[in-house]
Amino acid sequence: GAGVSQSPRYKVAKRGQDVALRCDPISGHVSLFWYQQALGQGPEFLTYFQNEAQLDKSGLPSDRFFAERPEGSVSTLKIQRTQQEDSAVYLCASSLVGQKDTQYFGPGTRLTVL
């Protein structure tokens, strides 16, 4: 079946530009997570949705980062006024609800800010 998809796969932005990254989770998955992965590091949590509700946004690094999931399916991570330190791979994962439930990751969007 279809897995988690993300678009675009690669994005190059000039410093100061706004970007929007899209995540299409697995159909029926209630939970959706965004992670940021810097080069050579493990992924770090950004934010979490259960259906359309954003239950945890404690990992968002600044108020330039904004995420939404208005209909409880597709999610968009928006970064305003991008900075060079925002360069990273942004990963989306979806899962059913539960402590044991596997998170299924998309391939990520590699963002490069020049």
Place this chain on the structure above:
Amino acid sequence: DAKTTQPNSMESNEEEPVHLPCNHSTISGTDYIHWYRQLPSQGPEYVIHGLTSNVNNRMASLAIAEDRKSSTLILHRATLRDAAVYYCILRESGNTPLVFGKGTRLSVIA
């Protein structure tokens, strides 16, 4: 968050078994032990998880120490496709985010 400790890197010969260790001495009674791996240029993928008993699936086996303060991921016959970064993660109660460390980079030699 409960922490895990893994070696930075390990190397294995192809078709040999690989034992990837993980220490988690501060694990709580309700923490599940999850393993994910990340192949080059891909998102992480689930490998296996367990609570107290050893677990087997088609990808790997998970051996959990009796005191639960350590665990070992076992790949029975490493292939070149198993070269990846392996993450040992403790999952807190509820639908919580995964907390990744730096993991163990496994190299497989033909």
